[in-house]
Amino acid sequence: MALLGAALLGWGAPVGAAGLVVERLDLGEGPGEQVYKLQEQGDLRVFARSASNFQQVRLQLQRRIAGQWQPAQDLPAGDPRWQDGAWTARLPVNEGVRSNDFTLTPDGRYVLWWSGNADLDGGDLYLAERLGDAHGPALRLPAPVNGPAFEFTPSISADGEWMYFASTRGDAQGLSHVYRVSWPQVLAQLGAAASAHSQAALDQAVSALWHAIGHAPGQASDVQALRRLLHPDARVFGQSIKASSLQLWVASAEQFLAEMGRPSDKGLYECEVERQQRRFGGHAQVYSVVQTRRDPAQAGPSYTGVNSMHWQLGPQGWQLLSLHYALESPGLRLPSAAAVCLG
Known part of the structure; x- marks a missing residue:
């Protein structure tokens, strides 16, 4: 017909x-x-x-x-x-x-x-x-x-x-x-109304990640919250400068959770000051600039890092597939931003 x-x-x-x-x-x-x-x-x-x-x-x-x-x-x-x-x-x-x-x-x-x-x-x-x-x-x-x-x-x-x-x-x-x-x-x-509900959930998930990583002196990160946010097969990549060269390391979700589950005598207070997103359906790429302080009252951050993340929307809601972070390098500084935490 x-x-x-x-x-x-x-x-x-x-x-x-x-x-x-x-x-x-x-x-x-x-x-x-x-x-x-x-x-x-x-x-x-x-x-x-x-x-x-x-x-x-x-x-x-x-x-x-x-x-x-x-x-x-x-x-x-x-x-x-x-x-x-x-x-x-x-x-x-x-x-x-x-x-x-x-x-x-x-x-x-x-x-x-x-x-x-x-x-x-x-x-x-x-x-x-x-x-x-x-x-x-x-x-x-x-x-x-x-x-x-x-x-x-x-x-x-x-x-x-x-x-x-x-x-x-x-x-x-x-x-x-x-x-x-x-x-x-x-x-x-x-338009935006069709994805507004999941977009709000993504924003909440990103903010929840930084809240879960932070902790007071003598405590550890909120591993239970992190476990809910991380996909079981997630990978975390970190980079640092050693011996005048850029070094990259990788950890599985379980390795990352084990590391974050260890109490530290120093506090860790994460303040996300910038966020950019690109999204296609259930796939999202999020770029965050995060200031880290050992004391929430200190004026300036102890260090600032950039974070590139991939999130996937599945049966469990939004889950983090990968996180790649890097700290400011000598001679390579991030633009200064007001310490107004997002989320």
Whole structure:
């Protein structure tokens, strides 16, 4: 079946800088039929087809051969019990509204769902950023994805290029059809809000690292906190000048934790005075300038170091993959910065 590239609704015109365009897919709907809950992976699609009010539901499969989508067929070995009945109305309830069709994006970074009123005559699509076992706040997807009709059953193609969803927009009988929109452009339209939750968590993790390393005289660093922040396979690199040459050493996560777990008669107070970040999805590079003092009341730092870190967002949240630090060298000084600690 061909894509109805020209089937744009009035409120499906480009919106804002992202230029979101919603397109309807032709899945061969006949009179009185509706389609929804489409999932796509490569050259295979699976979706549901039914009459109005979700009666006589049939699950169907569609294959793409030589670049062309073939007519849909009922799923083989389908159980007729799921084809003759009605679509269940028992849905999860959150704060007095119905919500359903929770689905993860292929990279696991977001959860998508629809939420609407109890009569199922209106619903919108929402997104929340996933961070380990927790989620950020719900974000309503922008127009023209959401509109005055009922939008539901969101999904993302396996290659991450398209977002599919069902909508009753433009249908006089209130029947749903399947639409698609560029998923990267949806995220671009949401802007910083789409990653604000994980960004705040990254900022907290970097600050927590320096807090955990610091300690009072006669104490050790907070090894338990450091263990949570370090990936088990993390590496720590340090450089120093010895015998008129630059020396580099490396420690595993366990070696670093063992070293930081030894009490020291001197205090260690870390003050991060500068931070720069570059991030791509769940990968982040952080550059920090840190002043170290033996006494928090002393005017100037005992020494200043630069730190280059790589962080990865995974099931445990943000974890440090590598840390490379270097101290100021004779004749090579860092620009002076006010001793205002970040975080």
